[in-house]
Amino acid sequence: MNAPDHLPVVRAAAPGDLPALRAVERAAGEAFRTLGMDSIADDEPPSLTELARYQRAGRALVACAGAAPDGPPLAYLLWEPVDGCAHVEQVSVHPDGARRGLGRTLIERARRDSGLPSLTLTTFAAVPWNAPYYARLGFRVLDDAELTPGLREIRRREAELGLDRWERVCMRRDG
Numbered sequence: 001m002n003a004p005d006h007l008p009v010v011r012a013a014a015p016g017d018l019p020a021l022r023a024v025e026r027a028a029g030e031a032f033r034t035l036g037m038d039s040i041a042d043d044e045p046p047s048l049t050e051l052a053r054y055q056r057a058g059r060a061l062v063a064c065a066g067a068a069p070d071g072p073p074l075a076y077l078l079w080e081p082v083d084g085c086a087h088v089e090q091v092s093v094h095p096d097g098a099r100r101g102l103g104r105t106l107i108e109r110a111r112r113d114s115g116l117p118s119l120t121l122t123t124f125a126a127v128p129w130n131a132p133y134y135a136r137l138g139f140r141v142l143d144d145a146e147l148t149p150g151l152r153e154i155r156r157r158e159a160e161l162g163l164d165r166w167e168r169v170c171m172r173r174d175g
Contacts, residue, residue, distance in 0.1 A: 008102050009071065010109045013060035018051045021062070021076045021092075028092040035127060037166065046078070046090065054078045054089075061109055063093075063102040075102035079110045079119075083148035085172070086114035088121040104137055111173075118174045122154055125167040139171035146172075 013021065025045035032040040046054075054060040059079050064071035074097030078089040088110060093102050111119050121139070123130040131141065147155070151170050158168060 008075075008100065008105050009064040010061055010105050011064070012058060013051075013055045013062045013073070013076065015052065015055060017062050017073050017076075018048050018055060020073045021045070021051055021060075022048070024073060024076055024094045025090075025092045027094045027096075031095070031129070032127075037127075039162070039165075051078075054080070058113075059110075061106050061113070063097065063106055065097065074100075075106060077103075077106035077110055079114060081114070081116065082120060082150035082154070084116060085118040085120045085148075086110055086116045087150070087154070088119060091121075103133070107137060118172055120151060120170065120172045122151070122158060122168055122170050125169045127166075131169055131171065134171050134173075137173065139173040142170045142172055146170075 022045040029041045029043065029045075032038070051060060057080075061077045061079075062073035063075040065074045073094075075091070075093040077091040079086045080089055081087070088107065091103050091106055107119065119139070120142075121134065123134060125131045125141075135141075142151070147170055155164075155168065155170065158164060
């Protein structure tokens with residue numbers, strides 16, 4: 001992993017950031033084409049209304065380009081409380097910000113800001129920048145018996161969206 005030139009600036013998303021988050025999501029999604037997952041690459045980012053809901057709740061974080069806190073977002077994370085854990089709903093890094101620790105830094109900030117004891121997420125099992133990446137950050141795959149009602153509901157919604165065309169897993173990191 002390349003060392004960052006400086007520590008990323010991570011802050012709560014501001015209303016003016018929201019259109020840029022959609023652009024980050026589109027750019028980050030392009031990598032899925034290399035794995036034959038074009039429908040994932042073509043998936044529409046969260047709407048401005050949905051992003052605004054996370055932003056108003058204080059559960060949208062951005063990592064900015066440059067050392068200035070008002071720099072353009074290169075990465076973002078959305079989280080929500082699910083069954084007593086901070087569930088990472090989405091984390092996306094623009095290719096221009098890849099391999100700088102932005103995703104890791106956003107995850108750490110979400111853990112701290114949430115005040116909750118654990119983080120959870122759902123992700124693709126075989127995508128290198130998904131489950132294997134999160135495992136390096138201390139997440140572990142949950143077996144079916146460990147799934148909470150909220151995680152089961154999230155997986156049900158993902159299946160309705162066709163995401164289960166590729167193997168998906170739920171992961172958790174305590175502490």
